[in-house]
Amino acid sequence: MRYFFAALLMLLVTPLKAAEMPIFDAHIHYSHDAVEFLPPEQIAGILKKAGVKKALVSSSDDRGTQLLLKHAPNIVVPALRPYRKRGETGSWMHDPTIIDYVEGLLKKHKYHAIGEFHAFDTDIETPVLQKIIALAKKHDLLLHAHSDAEAVERIFKANPDARVLWAHSGFARPERVREMLRKHKNLWADLAFRSDQASGGKVIPQWREAFEEFPDRFMLGTDTFAPERWHYVEDHAASSRTWLSDLPKDLAEKIGFRNAEAMLRLSPTE
């Protein structure tokens, strides 16, 4: 009898689990220190357990992305981060050797994006950034920019046809994000490391308006900026599903995974 109830419980639970909304994590890193602490098999296991079907992975250095790609080729969408180690976030734009690093890897591997990189306002005018924008154009790659609105404007000034994923939605207010999305049709926005779009599982009105005005432009991201944060991927996916469930199903699925797929021109998830 006990086994009957256990089997019944399994039957009830399994479809619920199977029905869990897939997640496209559009902002995730597997950098050198994470590689040191967490083997790629474990990372692949974390992503699968969290229901992350696809992940735009960028790492400092690129070895982490390539390692993970080998272990989870169906999940990893590789992006090329222009850092050899994480310590270069504030200095890379003044380091011309970065271009050699990026060009070398572009010859060696296939990528869908360059980034996530950090560049603010006039950083974009440096020769290194201008070259990165040119390389993205040449290779038809998305730019994943951790930038302020001024820097995003400068990217589009350098290449009006650029495709840009605005990391963290620039930590800008929703009204400002909407202004930027209105102005630039090739701009998308990830919601990584921001908690202001929802409170207690409910989407706040300003963000709801933004999602409704631009249902095709927002996406999720965990941002594993320190190795320990890989253990947050599952919590993050769960909390994302909670607040997404406060939106209409179609809109929730778009933010949850479809927008990232479309942005990266990938086959839609069934």
Added chain:
Amino acid sequence: MRTACLVLLIGVLAWAAQAQADQDALTQEQINKLLQHGPWPLRVEADPSNRVSGNPGAIELGRTLFFDPKLSGSGNMACSTCHHPGRGWTDKLPRAFGIKRLDRNTQSLFNVRFNRWFGWDGQNDNLWAQSIRPIINPDEMHATPKHVVQVLGKDQNISGQYQDVFGAAPGEGTPEQTLANVGKALAAFQETIVTARTPFDAFRDGLANNDRKAIAAYPASARRGAALFFGRGNCTFCHTGPLFTNGEFQDAGVPYFIEPGRVDKGRFAGIAKLKSSAFTLAGKHTDDPAKTGAWKVRGVKPLHRNFGEFRVPSLRNLTKTAPYMHDGSLATLEDVVRHYSQIDVERLHADGTRILAPLHLNKNETQDLVNFLESLSTE
């Protein structure tokens, strides 16, 4: 002779210049910030959520219970096993040891009554709930509410004390009520653990009252350290006010893997525990009909940043509470200063203005800052 005089003159001038530099070590802006870190001691008020807060009988009962191992499931572990008065109300271990090695450093009880949140992760919003936590934790004292009722009832002395304080015998009402009362007696005792005035307090009051003698008595090195603390180091951003803490949570760049494959989620997990606790200021066990302070538990929401954040500790009496940080990974104050001086900002998220940045302190500056920190302890 002329050469000797010249050397002497240069020496005197150098000494005078150094003395002047020491005098001017603090800018007016730094002094203004420094003054906000006192006066000490703070005025104390009874905890409205604890009807026996300040009650002498409850303090004595709490003292008895604090040092008595009866409360533990095994009967051989007391609160004082980890919070030893002779060891700064902590255990001097990097990570505590209960029934097994625990995940965090034991926090001192100095000035614990002034906390806004309790524990490294703030899983409690009041001192009596925090006092219950280790009693029923299976990895620490491993008792149950029923066990607590039984052992109190069996001990005539304690049972009598309990009855005098709470007007009822242990076990009257639910076991959880008795447990809450035990927590309240323990809290009443811990409220008495308030640190005395320190050399810093004398200096601070000297500056406030323009008392030149008090100002002059404060060592020059500590004064230069204060200039770093309130100036370039911006340590006061988090370690602020008379307690030298903002009472909130921060990622201090300390790794939070407990062991391979397991992390300490810090405040993120603390909020989840707080929300599920029956012993909060919003719950039925508070004695405050107005539920003062309940807004904290009602309003707090987990944020992405909370993952791996830990409570900013008070710096008062910190020379007596080594080792440091949530996992006790830094053995000395020198190690702590070096950690912040060389902090790996890449471990921290890059949003907004960075609170923490490497200070690149030289050897003398490191010593000055350590000397300042030491002046926050009683002699």
